[in-house]
Amino acid sequence: MKLRMNWITLRVRDLEASLEFYHRILGLPVERRFESRGRQIVMLGTEGQPKLELIQGSDPALKPECGVSVGFEVGSLDEAMVELSRxxxxxxRGPVSPNPSLRFLYILDPDGFEVQLAEHL
Incomplete structure (x- = not known):
């Protein structure tokens, strides 16, 4: 069996706040936005890459403390920190450099999910 990741789903309390974070601040493009079974859904991500699916809901299936994080690669962690500060x-948490070829840090999204930003050196 050959698998390819399609998406990761986060159930979020406030879809607009999550869109502000993932689309405007982090820069993930909106692939599509639609409604299914009364819930608003947004798929974010670049062509050819796995997507981040945000589903509006008052009772998240995953809670931030479950240990799940979403990771993204950045060109420069220092530049990312400046933009985040702005x-x-x-x-x-971080930045951490577990080996000479990797640095990363964690930020929290509006629902408290950890988002890792990593720079490969």
Missing amino acids: EGIPVA
Whole structure:
């Protein structure tokens, strides 16, 4: 069996706040937005890459403390930290450099899910 990841789903309390975070601040393009079974859904991500699916809902299936995080690669962690600071988004943990070819940090999305930003050196 050959698998290819399609998407990761996060159930969010406030879809517009999550869109502000993932689309405007982090820069993930909106692939599509639609309604299914009375719930608003947005698919974010770049062509050919796995998507991030945000589903509006008052009772998240995953809670932030479940240990799930979403990771993204950035060209420069230092530049990302400057941009995050400008947007008022604090670094929750890091930056950490577990080996000479990797640095990363964590921020929190509007629902408290950890988002890892990683720079491969």
